[in-house]
Amino acid sequence: MAHSIITVATMKGGSGKSTLASCLAVHWQLKGSRAAIIDSDPQRTIARLATREKALGGVQVTEDATEDAFKAAQRLVGDYEKVIIDTPGFRSQATLACLGVSDFVLVPVKPSPFDVDRMLDTLNILINGVSGRRPIFRCVLTQTTRESVIAKHIRSELAEAGFPVLDSEMTNRVVYAEAALWGGTPSLIDKSGPAAREIAAIADEVEQICESMIQVRRAASA
Template sequence: MPAKIITFVTMKGGSGKSTSAMCLGAYWHKQGAKVALIDADPAGTLVRWIEAGEDLADLAAATAGPGTVEKQIDAFLKDGFETIIIDTPGFQSEATDAAIRRADLLLIPMRPSPIDYQVAADTAEHVARLSSAPVRFVLSQTTRGSVIARHMRAQMEDAGLQPMNVEFPARVAYGEAALAGTTPSYYQPRGAAAAEIAQFAAETDRLLSRRRAKAGKASETV
């Protein structure tokens, strides 16, 4: 099967982009998948995260910037990685655009607030100009069952935007795990955060499988 490239993108910091990218990559790595991370954010969050502990020491990760994102993707593909996850800057850049163009799936994390919603919608419009890959929104730092989270989800659906079913509630487990250089999948494998990450990975995998199936049908038609 061809490798899968997942790009996390948003034009606003503090959305949970790096956290969701790391948690997804670490989950699949723990399951034995050959996954690699590309840290295209100048903050270097993913690389610093891995270096802070031991659980993720053998998780493949590399930094990339303007002009080098596609080269790093190709390098990982040459090395036989099955899944490549890209964390992009929280602003528009050449690196962001390169990661968008190469993606098989684009995930836009957002907090449940009107400002974050507008930025996420603007990000989706920018993505659509560069890629025909599926786009999904990921609600993060939510309070489960809150009025604002339900309102944001309904607003997205009314606008024809597609939020993922899974949400990432605000939990101390994410911050505690990051402090130790790990993720809840390792830190508290039976906890609620680890269960959310597993659901996130399963839903993401279904989206990628659906895209591969469509691509297969299209090639048969040609």
């Protein structure tokens, strides 16, 4: 896959951004792609994880909570195939600038009307474009209970409103927090378990979308 900058963003706090960002980075690193995370959140969630025993499986972590975080991503994307930016749960110039340089944006959303309302602010920014360009984005349902009525409802509401949602979901599992205790993710501590498999499914879907976008761009410029 071509080198890419992937930003995980939503202005709703606690929706699972840092968990998703760390899980994807570790998954890709284990698959043999060099992965880096920019921690642009002043809370330093990812930077702290990286100081624990499993150190996110050797994923490169760069802390930059300044308005220049996007520049750090642009610098790293030459050396790393996947540069993932974890953003804070509030609106900031730094996040807007990161969205502006991203090849792909993931918007995690918990299946609850409160979370969806707050997340719409993020989606409106994406749809209206940042720095004159509209990044490719997908919502991803997080902390879901399989087959729950509310998750199905939110999924169809988002789709009807024109917000694309990944087929794969990140379900509610205690292993995400348990793995984080050791600075790890499910792919590191139980690589064939259900959580590692759902992360792999999300990662594959993201790669497929990025690949097809690259082909569309190539065809357009040919």
